[in-house]
Amino acid sequence: METIDDPYLRHLFDGISTFNVYKEEVTNLSVGAPGPDLLQHCVEMMRKATDHRLNEEKKEGKYYLFQYGITAGLWECREELAKFLTRRYGDPVKRENLILTCGASHGLQLLLNTVVSSNGIIFVEEVTYMIALDAFKQFPLMKVVTVPMKNDMVDLDAFEKIITEERKDSNPLKNEQKIFWAMFYTIPTFHNPTGSTLPPESCKRLVEIARRYSIMIVCDDVYNLLYYGDGFPPHRLFSYDNPTDHNYKGGNVVSNGSFSKIFSPALRFGWIECSSRIAKIFRSSGILLSGGAVNHYVSGVVASLLQLSIQDEHLDKLVHIYKERLTVLCNILDHHLPQCSSYQRPEGGYFVWIHLPSGIDGSEFIKWCQKKYKVSAIPGVRFSYERKYHNFLRLSIGFHRKETIGRAAKILCEAISDYIEKKTGSK
Numbered sequence: 531m532e533t534i535d536d537p538y539l540r541h542l543f544d545g546i547s548t549f550n551v552y553k554e555e556v557t558n559l560s561v562g563a564p565g566p567d568l569l570q571h572c573v574e575m576m577r578k579a580t581d582h583r584l585n586e587e588k589k590e591g592k593y594y595l596f597q598y599g600i601t602a603g604l605w606e607c608r609e610e611l612a613k614f615l616t617r618r619y620g621d622p623v624k625r626e627n628l629i630l631t632c633g634a635s636h637g638l639q640l641l642l643n644t645v646v647s648s649n650g651i652i653f654v655e656e657v658t659y660m661i662a663l664d665a666f667k668q669f670p671l672m673k674v675v676t677v678p679m680k681n682d683m684v685d686l687d688a689f690e691k692i693i694t695e696e697r698k699d700s701n702p703l704k705n706e707q708k709i710f711w712a713m714f715y716t717i718p719t720f721h722n723p724t725g726s727t728l729p730p731e732s733c734k735r736l737v738e739i740a741r742r743y744s745i746m747i748v749c750d751d752v753y754n755l756l757y758y759g760d761g762f763p764p765h766r767l768f769s770y771d772n773p774t775d776h777n778y779k780g781g782n783v784v785s786n787g788s789f790s791k792i793f794s795p796a797l798r799f800g801w802i803e804c805s806s807r808i809a810k811i812f813r814s815s816g817i818l819l820s821g822g823a824v825n826h827y828v829s830g831v832v833a834s835l836l837q838l839s840i841q842d843e844h845l846d847k848l849v850h851i852y853k854e855r856l857t858v859l860c861n862i863l864d865h866h867l868p869q870c871s872s873y874q875r876p877e878g879g880y881f882v883w884i885h886l887p888s889g890i891d892g893s894e895f896i897k898w899c900q901k902k903y904k905v906s907a908i909p910g911v912r913f914s915y916e917r918k919y920h921n922f923l924r925l926s927i928g929f930h931r932k933e934t935i936g937r938a939a940k941i942l943c944e945a946i947s948d949y950i951e952k953k954t955g956s957k
């Protein structure tokens with residue numbers, strides 16, 4: 531009889547030695563998730579918000595929070611979320627453009643299931659969020675096409691040529707819901723893994739390309755609010771697809787957001803921000819109609835987190851802490867990374883992308899470094915659909931405190947130096 535291996539595991543990274551950030555033998559800079567020093571605050575925040583929301587339910591006496599919700603997600607949660615995002619982006623966000631999800635991974639799945647042709651094309655950057663690549667494998671009729679990058683960002687000249695080529699051969703199955711023959715999955719702000727942000731001129735051009743070729747751009751915007759500069763974060767790509775433009779085509783950009791990095795991944799709460807034509811499709815989607823809102827109860831508690839300003843205060847704290855961590859990491863890299871390697875200091879998010887000399891294999895290096903120096907990170911090849919980018923590493927500031935990050939970064943630089951000398955005879 532077939533058996534299922536079901537060991538006692540406590541979290542997503544448990545049981546995988548290269549990712550287990552909780553193990554103390556190795557300092558692991560792999561994981562893009564908050565650590566216990568940040569998550570501990572969730573206890574009190576959730577207690578306050580839950581009490582508040584449950585009291586409201588009692589006062590009203592209808593207990594709608596325990597009923598099937600509306601397909602787009604709890605009205606008052608979307609209202610509070612729209613106000614919160616408007617405050618934090620410094621750009622208007624409208625309630626009616628929001629669809630609540632169980633996080634960005636779920637949002638991506640919903641988009642793939644609902645609005646893209648089932649034999650459509652998924653364009654991805656040469657390096658991108660590795661688990662999105664895994665998610666695409668669940669849509670075997672769709673074709674994944676990689677787009678070259680220049681300076682760690684999408685190369686738009688190359689992209690336009692590739693779209694033209696792919697469109698010639700495409701024969702999309704469409705219906706009134708699956709309105710796009712292709713989508714471009716991208717992380718325009720504080721990219722995972724490169725940390726880069728698409729400049730305004732490129733954002734404008736990308737929107738023009740999407741309109742011209744009728745493709746949907748799915749922006750994975752999970753890091754946008756973790757901005758460590760002054761003022762507001764860079765405008766999200768969605769804001770460049772302006773309905774008042776003369777060549778507006780009804781909305782070609784979708785922003786896929788999440789509370790995983792700004793509150794807790796376990797909440798499984800996120801949103802899709804989209805134009806009315808796409809929102810209408812979601813509102814009439816069979817899955818959402820059958821189940822109502824996907825996370826109705828949690829949305830009630832999140833509405834209180836937002837209404838009571840608990841989320842705003844927490845985000846201010848997180849931004850301060852992450853900014854310190856990134857500064858510590860980058861200052862060490864500035865002083866200790868061997869000259870034959872390089873990186874660009876990101877303005878926000880979790881990740882720093884190290885370029886090692888060509889010919890150095892990041893996977894081999896990490897295995898060696900983990901064993902000899904007890905520090906780990908993710909080799910670049912893991913982010914590449916075509917299994918390229920061998921001489922790159924991704925470091926994350928998500929999990930560990932600044933002291934641990936500082937110590938590990940120094941050791942990592944020493945290890946890189948040693949390894950390169952061992953392999954090439956020069957530093």
Ligand SMILES: Cc1ncc(COP(=O)(O)O)c(C=O)c1O
Nearest residue numbers: 562633634635659722750788790
């Ligand atoms: C770019 C990117 N998208 C999505 C996710 C997952 O988001 P969620 O927890 O909201 O599903 C991550 C988590 O690491 C990520 O880095």
